[in-house]
Amino acid sequence: MLFEPLQIRGLSISNRAWMPPMCMYSADPAPGRAGFPTDFHVAHYAARAAGGAGLVTVEATGVSPEGRISPYDLGLWDDAQISSFARLTAGIRAGGAVPAIQLAHAGRKAATDKPWLGGGSVSETDLGWLPIGPSPLAFPGLPVPAELSRDEISAVVAQFAAAARRADAAGFDVVEIHAAHGYLLHSFLSPISNKRADEYGGSLENRARIVLEVAGAVRAVWPESKPLFMRVSATDWIEENPHDSRDAWTVEQTTQLARWVAELGVDLIHVSSGGVDQVPVPNDVDYQTRLAAEIKRDANVLVGAVGRITTPQQAERLLAEGEADAIYVGREMLRTPSWANDAAIELGARPRFIEQYAYTQPSARA
Ligand code: FNR
Numbered sequence: 001m002l003f004e005p006l007q008i009r010g011l012s013i014s015n016r017a018w019m020p021p022m023c024m025y026s027a028d029p030a031p032g033r034a035g036f037p038t039d040f041h042v043a044h045y046a047a048r049a050a051g052g053a054g055l056v057t058v059e060a061t062g063v064s065p066e067g068r069i070s071p072y073d074l075g076l077w078d079d080a081q082i083s084s085f086a087r088l089t090a091g092i093r094a095g096g097a098v099p100a101i102q103l104a105h106a107g108r109k110a111a112t113d114k115p116w117l118g119g120g121s122v123s124e125t126d127l128g129w130l131p132i133g134p135s136p137l138a139f140p141g142l143p144v145p146a147e148l149s150r151d152e153i154s155a156v157v158a159q160f161a162a163a164a165r166r167a168d169a170a171g172f173d174v175v176e177i178h179a180a181h182g183y184l185l186h187s188f189l190s191p192i193s194n195k196r197a198d199e200y201g202g203s204l205e206n207r208a209r210i211v212l213e214v215a216g217a218v219r220a221v222w223p224e225s226k227p228l229f230m231r232v233s234a235t236d237w238i239e240e241n242p243h244d245s246r247d248a249w250t251v252e253q254t255t256q257l258a259r260w261v262a263e264l265g266v267d268l269i270h271v272s273s274g275g276v277d278q279v280p281v282p283n284d285v286d287y288q289t290r291l292a293a294e295i296k297r298d299a300n301v302l303v304g305a306v307g308r309i310t311t312p313q314q315a316e317r318l319l320a321e322g323e324a325d326a327i328y329v330g331r332e333m334l335r336t337p338s339w340a341n342d343a344a345i346e347l348g349a350r351p352r353f354i355e356q357y358a359y360t361q362p363s364a365r366a
Contacts, residue, residue: 001319002312003349006054006326008267008302010225011173013098013326014352015054016319017340020270020306020328021102021176021231023059025072025114029127035062035075036084042091048333049095052340052352055326056097058088060104060178063159067105067184070112071127076103076163082170089171096352100174102231103163103218105156107184108133108145108193109275133187134194134201140278153200153210156184161217168223175222176229177214177266181275185211186233189257190249190276208257212264219265229304230261231270234291237279244279251294258299268302270328271295285314293323304328312343 003015026040027033041058049056062068062075076085085101092099111128112119121142122128132152133145148156164175179185187193188210194201200209215230222228238248258269271292274281281287288307296303305324309315315327333339341351351358 008227016326018055019053021057029071046091047337049092049097051338057100063163069106085170102176104178105184157213160214164218180231180233180272191247215261215264227267229268255298270304
């Protein structure tokens, strides 16, 4: 099943072995170049496409300069950036994959350094900026964010829509809205980080309001024939911790959110978890894929599973048992760009570019 095509709206995706968004922290932060993809990004994404992935998701891309996780992130806040992103979509398409992009706002977790340099806050006097959030509550170790006004919330919603329009112009076939990992949209969803008393805080409906507004605004400008995905954190992992009784974001609330955004035209929920606070996360291999299965069953939506999926057999089992509709392979595709082609050979399916890569090895022919 991993190499069965998947049709969503007007798009046919050749297989279900997909690459999730993963920041490379490799853009040039200099004014005038910030946010632009480089030759490295073109090579990096094209390699995973040629390696057989059905869909390749370009990393978290800021809808505004302040929406970047780090000064080294990609961004699509300016029409001048479109042509550089068109180089990414051309490379991914030439590699045989569907080009997707994750549109993101980092919120209170913005303005941090490259993770291999410690990932700490980057000060305003250096390359950083003051982060924003639903409430003036800091993520551990980061500065207190400025609380967004209602007008500023509307501006962020418009920034997501404008970035989606640019993603279409750059040739992307799928947009994924980043509503996970404690970044801006998830920080509104979670009572851990959202203490607002207006219509954007309090009840589930209120905490979800900005996410529904973003989904509606993006769907309104994103072509009808093109799929729209949303990445969610299915739980804050607070409920699962017997020593932590804080009110938090849960899988039941995620399921309700999935139903709401599906009505607004979101086609697939990409199920991740955590990120709003530093809390222990289970370390069993299906810690996260079981959340995908739960949301698929209860919300009756297309679901992408991710997290610690490393072998073709594991991916195949998740699909065969109806736990997911697509499989995202993250770190393993960083290590092995040809993960999907290798999986195809192992499962007896036909790999991509069989002539170019395998004619000298007849045993690898499918
Ligand atoms: C990530 N992840 C991530 N998630 C996301 O939604 N947007 C992003 O830009 C990034 N960036 C990122 C960079 C790097 C270097 C890693 C390793 C991870 C999370 C990623 O998409 C995925 O969910 C996790 O890596 C878990 O899947 P694997 O690696 O266990 O297959």
